[in-house]
Amino acid sequence: xxxxxxxxxxxxxxxxxxxxxxxxxxxxxxxxxxxxxxxxxxxxxxxxxxxxxxxxxxxxxxxxxxxxxxxxxxxxxxxxxxxxxxxxxxxxxxxxxxxxxxxxxxxxxxxxxxxxxxxxxxxxxxxxxxxxxxxxxxxxxxxxxxxxxxxxxxxxxxxxxxxxxxxxxxxxxxxxxxxxxxxxxxxxxxxxxxxxxxxxxxxxxxxxxxxxxxxxxxxxxxxxxxxxxxxxxxxxxxxxxxxxxxxxxxxxxxxxxxxxxxxxxxxxxxxxxxxxxxxxxxxxxxxxxxxxxxxxxxxxxxxxxxxxxxxxxxxxxxxxxxxxxxxxxxxxxxxxxxxxxxxxxxxxxxxxxxxxxxxxxxxxxxxxxxxxxxxxxxxxxxxxxxxxxxxxxxxxxxxxxxxxxxxxxxxxxxxxxxxxxxxxxxxxxxxxxxxxxxxxxxxxxxxxxxxxxxxx
Numbered sequence: 001x002x003x004x005x006x007x008x009x010x011x012x013x014x015x016x017x018x019x020x021x022x023x024x025x026x027x028x029x030x031x032x033x034x035x036x037x038x039x040x041x042x043x044x045x046x047x048x049x050x051x052x053x054x055x056x057x058x059x060x061x062x063x064x065x066x067x068x069x070x071x072x073x074x075x076x077x078x079x080x081x082x083x084x085x086x087x088x089x090x091x092x093x094x095x096x097x098x099x100x101x102x103x104x105x106x107x108x109x110x111x112x113x114x115x116x117x118x119x120x121x122x123x124x125x126x127x128x129x130x131x132x133x134x135x136x137x138x139x140x141x142x143x144x145x146x147x148x149x150x151x152x153x154x155x156x157x158x159x160x161x162x163x164x165x166x167x168x169x170x171x172x173x174x175x176x177x178x179x180x181x182x183x184x185x186x187x188x189x190x191x192x193x194x195x196x197x198x199x200x201x202x203x204x205x206x207x208x209x210x211x212x213x214x215x216x217x218x219x220x221x222x223x224x225x226x227x228x229x230x231x232x233x234x235x236x237x238x239x240x241x242x243x244x245x246x247x248x249x250x251x252x253x254x255x256x257x258x259x260x261x262x263x264x265x266x267x268x269x270x271x272x273x274x275x276x277x278x279x280x281x282x283x284x285x286x287x288x289x290x291x292x293x294x295x296x297x298x299x300x301x302x303x304x305x306x307x308x309x310x311x312x313x314x315x316x317x318x319x320x321x322x323x324x325x326x327x328x329x330x331x332x333x334x335x336x337x338x339x340x341x342x343x344x345x346x347x348x349x350x351x352x353x354x355x356x357x358x359x360x361x362x363x364x365x366x367x368x369x370x371x372x373x374x375x376x377x378x379x380x381x382x383x384x385x386x387x388x389x390x391x392x393x394x395x396x397x398x399x400x401x402x403x404x405x406x407x408x409x410x411x412x413x414x415x416x417x418x419x420x421x422x423x424x425x426x427x428x429x430x431x432x433x434x435x436x437x438x439x440x441x442x443x444x445x446x447x448x449x450x451x452x453x454x455x456x
Contacts, residue, residue: 106453114446119134147162182229202228209374218345249280253276256303257274331378340367389414428451
């Protein structure tokens with residue numbers, strides 16, 4: 001009897017323990033069943049949407065509008081495929097598989113000079129002699145070149161380069177045009193520094209006015225613009241002063257062309273034709289907003305000319321600037337003060353130094369001191385139309401000049417550019433050169449120019 005009681009108690013305990021587990025299992029089964037039913041409903045909905053989309057696609061193919069749309073898409077795909085195939089055929093690369101890009105400008109100029117222009121296309125000084133007006137047309141100022149860039153980084157930096165040439169060599173005869181090297185460079189750029197070797201404008205005087213009338217020589221040559229392209233090697237360091245301010249330091253050596261100075265033939269054998277020069281340019285820039293900025297930079301040039309067994313110093317201080325207080329207005333310019341500047345395209349037109357006989361067989365060489373500069377204001381009327389007004393002068397010291405020298409050379413110009421297309425520009429320019437000679441003559445020459453440029 002006692003044993004039976006124990007069996008009953010064990011059965012009751014098992015039932016009590018199993019009841020919650022059974023209830024939990026039942027709840028789990030019900031949850032899974034509900035999720036399966038939900039998934040089946042979602043699958044059914046998706047299947048119905050797919051069927052509807054298929055019916056719409058079929059109806060689009062059948063309808064005239066849909067057929068036209070499909071045909072247009074197929075034509076566009078075929079066109080894109082043809083362009084890709086054409087690009088694969090005409091792409092340009094060097095033997096080292098470095099990408100090359102053809103660049104330049106086909107430039108047509110029609111010009112007229114008044115009676116003191118001489119025989120040159122665009123004179124930089126006014127001639128004393130008065131002659132007939134000089135008119136003509138030319139493509140000699142057209143520029144063609146190649147640009148390349150390395151597709152891979154070297155020592156963490158990217159390399160690029162360029163070669164630009166024009167047709168201003170030879171003479172002004174129509175069939176006597178020769179290719180002439182303008183500028184060329186090989187440049188490596190890293191995150192905060194760069195290095196360049198090549199032929200370019202002076203390191204300390206990089207800016208110049210805007211013109212389509214004066215391309216073969218820089219605008220305002222011998223009237224405030226030190227521009228002569230010369231071989232050089234320069235190092236650049238960029239320092240950030242915050243999100244909107246930067247300092248860019250450039251220091252390098254260049255090769256001067258001492259033959260640019262006017263010198264008597266008897267002293268020419270004593271002239272060392274090429275000399276090294278040390279130059280620097282230190283630019284501070286501040287970005288006012290996304291479209292406005294201000295830049296100002298002092299610079300220097302230091303070299304020496306060797307002639308008649310003597311060393312003639314060449315020292316120049318410069319200052320250049322850019323400022324656009326309004327998105328449509330820009331102010332640009334440069335100033336210089338120094339001595340023996342003929343090698344740089346200044347010095348009152350080849351007036352770098354004068355040789356004076358101290359006594360028989362002995363000479364004294366005096367550097368010609370000079371100062372000058374240029375300034376330009378640009379008004380951007382629309383993205384297609386812009387106006388430029390610029391002027392400059394070279395003002396050497398009268399006491400340093402040889403007889404017949406130029407006391408002052410002043411030039412100013414007004415031009416406009418209009419873009420007929422993104423790569424077609426037409427322009428017109430009026431300029432005047434006023435030259436004052438030590439002998440007292442003050443001739444003037446007016447220059448009128450119409451230009452059509454095709455950029456490529």
